Amino acid sequence: MTTNWQPLKTELAIWRSDGLQLPLWWRDDDAIAPSSQLDRLATLASSTGVPVHLAIIPDATTQALADLLNDGPVFLPVVHGFAHKNHAPGGMKKSEFDASRPREKLRADICTGLARMRTLFGARLTPTFVPPWNRFASEHLSELTRAGYRAISTFNPRSNRFATGALEQINTHIDPIDWHGSRSLHAPEFLIDHTVALLKNRRLGKQDNSEPLGLLTHHLVHDPAIWDFAAGFIETLLTGPAHVWTAAELKWGTPE
Numbered sequence: 001m002t003t004n005w006q007p008l009k010t011e012l013a014i015w016r017s018d019g020l021q022l023p024l025w026w027r028d029d030d031a032i033a034p035s036s037q038l039d040r041l042a043t044l045a046s047s048t049g050v051p052v053h054l055a056i057i058p059d060a061t062t063q064a065l066a067d068l069l070n071d072g073p074v075f076l077p078v079v080h081g082f083a084h085k086n087h088a089p090g091g092m093k094k095s096e097f098d099a100s101r102p103r104e105k106l107r108a109d110i111c112t113g114l115a116r117m118r119t120l121f122g123a124r125l126t127p128t129f130v131p132p133w134n135r136f137a138s139e140h141l142s143e144l145t146r147a148g149y150r151a152i153s154t155f156n157p158r159s160n161r162f163a164t165g166a167l168e169q170i171n172t173h174i175d176p177i178d179w180h181g182s183r184s185l186h187a188p189e190f191l192i193d194h195t196v197a198l199l200k201n202r203r204l205g206k207q208d209n210s211e212p213l214g215l216l217t218h219h220l221v222h223d224p225a226i227w228d229f230a231a232g233f234i235e236t237l238l239t240g241p242a243h244v245w246t247a248a249e250l251k252w253g254t255p256e
């Protein structure tokens with residue numbers, strides 16, 4: 001099947017003629033250990049020149065992953081919750097940092113997870129927190145700044161630059177996987193139309209174009225169709241006015 005990228009190319013041509021710039025970033029979730037899928041992700045990152053923010057589960061990860069990441073520059077480690085465990089009450093949407101939990105428990109998870117990630121990934125760790133299932137109880141967001149985080153990343157365009165205090169929202173916007181259906185690739189035309197709509201909203205000032213546009217992938221569950229789409233998506237955007245953003249530019253805050 002050949003993907004028709006033309007609608008996206010047409011939108012990007014307008015961006016070029018308008019002299020607009022598009023910040024682009026890439027997040028991949030649920031890393032724990034080295035794998036053949038992770039090798040494939042590294043190859044794609046190298047060939048496109050776009051580093052991957054690898055959202056790593058602190059409680060489950062391994063020294064072997066730290067050794068692999070320390071070998072090359074294609075991955076930027078970010079913290080993916082604590083144990084990727086659902087604490088939401090039955091029937092509610094899954095969340096590890098759910099409002100129903102005592103604040104001290106959330107704080108303990110955040111601090112223990114961060115300490116483990118620092119031990120394994122050292123100075124390469126960027127001050128970015130990715131809550132599992134892209135959910136975090138809004139009333140407890142200050143626990144992230146208290147720990148020194150400078151960014152939280154969930155899904156969908158941010159409505160405000162800061163979630164709380166100095167905690168910037170750097171979200172993701174395009175997830176190629178049809179989680180509630182085939183668990184393979186969404187229809188490519190749906191994904192391309194969605195991306196064009198996001199770009200149009202940014203171009204027309206309806207959404208914040210200073211927020212890096214985020215591609216969200218999950219390397220462990222990719223099939224060939226998802227890999228092909230991810231590669232084509234990045235390559236097409238890079239032919240437009242996109243420039244690569246990374247969280248390496250964020251500096252840790254002082255823990256309180």
Ligand SMILES: [Zn+2]
Binds near residue numbers: 029080084132133
């Ligand atoms: Zn996850």
